[in-house]
Amino acid sequence: MSVLAPRYATDWVRMLARALRGEGVAIHFQPIVDLERGQVVGHEALLRFPGHAVNSPAEWVDAAHAHGCGAELEALAIRLALDARRELPAGTFLSVNVAPAVLPHPAVRDAFADAAALDGVVVELTEHSRVEHYGVLAAELERLRSAGGVIAVDDTGAGYAGLHHLISVRPEIIKLDRTLVAGIDRDRPRRALVEMFGAFANRFDAWVLAEGVETTGELGTLRQIGVPLAQGYLLGRPTPGWSDVSAEARDHLRTLQRARTGDTLRLLVEPEPPVPGTSDATAADHLLRIDVDTPVAEAAHRALNRAAAQRWDPVLCLDGQGRFVGVVRMERLVEQLAVAATTGS
Structure with missing residues (x-):
């Protein structure tokens, strides 16, 4: 009009x-x-x-x-x-x-x-x-x-x-x-x-x-x-x-x-499934599974100790009952470590 x-x-x-x-x-x-x-x-x-x-x-x-x-x-x-x-x-x-x-x-x-x-x-x-x-x-x-x-x-x-x-x-x-x-x-x-x-x-x-x-x-x-x-x-x-x-x-x-002090993966998790069309972790058996409340530093240590071919794969996050919560990309994990180091957290 x-x-x-x-x-x-x-x-x-x-x-x-x-x-x-x-x-x-x-x-x-x-x-x-x-x-x-x-x-x-x-x-x-x-x-x-x-x-x-x-x-x-x-x-x-x-x-x-x-x-x-x-x-x-x-x-x-x-x-x-x-x-x-x-x-x-x-x-x-x-x-x-x-x-x-x-x-x-x-x-x-x-x-x-x-x-x-x-x-x-x-x-x-x-x-x-x-x-x-x-x-x-x-x-x-x-x-x-x-x-x-x-x-x-x-x-x-x-x-x-x-x-x-x-x-x-x-x-x-x-x-x-x-x-x-x-x-x-x-x-x-x-x-x-x-x-x-x-x-x-x-x-x-x-x-x-x-x-x-x-x-x-x-x-x-x-x-x-x-x-x-x-x-x-x-x-x-x-x-x-x-x-x-x-x-x-x-x-x-x-x-x-x-x-940010004592951050856990819960801060970084993305709720989307890692493979389009899936709603759980079964489609990505090779990915590292970590509890969503794991501290960032511990998660990074475990992820970076994987085999070289898998080191930069995303991390699957599970809740206390083992249910899929989401994924954390390694870029975000490393970025959060850098932020914590810069701020002294």
């Missing part, structure tokens, strides 16, 4: 005019969390419309572009967000959203230029349509980087934010879309894709930020596979002020941190 057709259609011109004057709009901030330290390190600025009949930001963006004032609405959000920098908590960055297509628009250019230096600002490129001219975009990004800004690509793994986009933009932060994060603790392909983006980011000296984290299972898996940053309703909802990590997420991250 067109944005011009819903029951609010006759009000859009009036509502947009009010909003562009700054009436009935506000900036809310969602915390971005360092999963290793369990601390807020950034805040994403999000435009909200509490003083209007329509509250959905997506409807507002669609309507603004349909009425030819999309760039002006985005410029308003940028100005309001950057004006809040003076109150930004120490040691945190501010993330602002902008569509690549409107970056050359004078209203958007002026919004960034009037802020002067962009140190501590992440410019997050949203993507609702394909970028047609990367040369034009590159020039705009260079302008922002020269002012001190950091570039992030939003919605990676969904829509138009694909590999070509990442290679062309070379962002400092890669934001993984909720479609990659949802159920990652139970979905091996999602986990593999996130690990792939992590490896890609490492090659370009970029950071990965997972969006839409809503469960402790997702949080634990993301931390386990080395995703450094995350945001989502579990960690903290958007609020008018600067919020901290939610109590539930903080407690879970602390539990994960404490578990």
Whole structure:
């Protein structure tokens, strides 16, 4: 359905005019969390419309572009967000959203230029349509980087934010879309894709930020596979002020941190069967079987003492009744040993 057709259609011109004057709009901030330290390190600025009949930001963006004032609405959000920098908590960055297509628009250019230096600002490129001219975009990004800004690509793994986009933009932060994060603790392909983006980011000296984290299972898996940053309703909802990590997420991250001392294989286990189509260990008789509560150091010692041809095979984890729990890849086992050695655990 067109944005011009819903029951609010006759009000859009009036509502947009009010909003562009700054009436009935506000900036809310969602915390971005360092999963290793369990601390807020950034805040994403999000435009909200509490003083209007329509509250959905997506409807507002669609309507603004349909009425030819999309760039002006985005410029308003940028100005309001950057004006809040003076109150930004120490040691945190501010993330602002902008569509690549409107970056050359004078209203958007002026919004960034009037802020002067962009140190501590992440410019997050949203993507609702394909970028047609990367040369034009590159020039705009260079302008922002020269002012001190950091570039992030939003919605990676969904829509138009694909590999070509990442290679062309070379962002400092890669934001993984909720479609990659949802159920990652139970979905091996999602986990593999996130690990792939992590490896890609490492090659370009970029950071990965997972969006839409809503469960402790997702949080634990993301931390386990080395995703450094995350945001989502579990960690903290958007609020008018600067919020901290939610109590539930903080407690879970602390539990994960404490578990690193005397880690067992339970921390590293992947629930998927080692052979597609099997749900137990019978299809992999040659693999080493270890109790899931075995300490990591002991498990590594036993695994590395196998014959050379089998030394890097995964380890099968069983529970106290001998039932298959999952597998631990040797890469994860060695990585955890290295982490423990580095942290002194």
